[in-house]
Amino acid sequence: MTETRFTKDHEWVRLEGDVATVGITHHAQEALGDLVFVDLPEPGRDVAAEETCAVVESVKAASDVYAPLAGHVTEANSAIVDDPALVNRAPEGEGWFFKMTLSDKAAFGALMDADAYAKFVEAA
């Protein structure tokens, strides 16, 4: 079964079996504006929760993207490196950033669910 959770740094994490797919939310891409450059973590890299592991740049500014949870990066989405605007067009679909296996699957449940994230965005 598939479940999607969200971080306060506006990343989404979709867990399917042992693999988590990570991206930035629709709200995040809208706030950033037109993306022109994406730098992704190398597959094979171990990341700590909230460690900077990707960078997105809009026309105007650079922003860090954090690992939502600790784990091991298994795949990076080269499609968004070639076409950063794909993140703007499909942030929670084809514009995913990377896949990872989690060190602690239980930590996934501590992230916000869709309702909690919607309230978090509204309150910000």
Place this chain on the structure above:
Amino acid sequence: MTDDLKTTPLDALNRSLGGRMVAFAGYAMPVQYAAGIMAEHLHCRAEAGLFDVSHMGQATLSGPGAVAALEALTPTDVAGLKPGRQRYSLLLTPQGTILDDFMVARMGDEELFLVVNAGCKEADFAHIAAHLPAGTTLSRHEDRALVALQGPQAAAVFARFAPGSAGMSFMDVRDFEIAGVGRVRASRSGYTGEDGFEISIPGDTAEAFVRRLLAEAEVAPVGLGARDSLRLEAGLPLYGNDIDTTTTPVAAGLTFAINKRRKMAWDMPGGGVLRDQLDHGTPRRRVGIQPEGRAPARAGAEIIDGAGQVIGVVTSGGFGPSVNAPIAMGYIDNAHAADGTAVALLVRGKPLPARIVPMPFVSHRYAR
């Protein structure tokens, strides 16, 4: 966030157009509208963009001492400026460094019209006012809006409202009476590299007039984000980033702003310094920089040589939508400043290959 900020006469219009308002020089200004920076930038290069730049400082300097007083603060030939003509000028420190860059237009024998940067206007106007003889006065136009209409279709659009504007050349300035709007002052200039006008409008009729401009098919609103990427592509320095009180017009590559007659007398502030720099060069100078990959290098990124030595710094950098690549400008040691020189830019600790290139990145299309 924008509660304590000043607003322009176009504030309500900016918000109704989906303007994303940010603090800039003490004003709530739109960094972008609904279309976004990329689309706004490209629209300006393709058709016509309308910018609210009412935060900039407008003033009239008038009186028998106006011309001489402004010459005493700048390297500009104000005396030789013909009525209806405008020049790019610089307020200089006694060391020859730059307090601000601004536009000066001659409106009459004893009347000059000034447009200065928003972030510098209080200091600029105080500085000018402190150097005026009795009988010569500086009066600010805080009640007026200022918009820039820029792009290849700007002249055709503006001519529908001010038919006489069609015959104006780059840096001409004229007043027009427009029914329902009042007297507007238009200069054929701008800061995008495109043809176009900067138009000063009475504040109380500005919104209605700008709505009429926006109703023209070619015109779309453009925010400060695209204004920055447009001027960067055009190779134009931004005060506070690329020029300031640590840089001189010689180091900044603005020697065209040091007038020939003024170079006979060297009687501008810092004249001795500027003369020496023109003869012997400056340790560093402003250059264009083309990163070779896709990653932009932002202001503050260090420029290093092959040995890892720091040889300069990026002062403006980002993505150029029209060149579809990252672009930058910065200051670099003279030994490395030649076009084509290979350098590296330190971005997030990694050296990114780049080359020194001539500017502009996109050719100017002024109505000469």
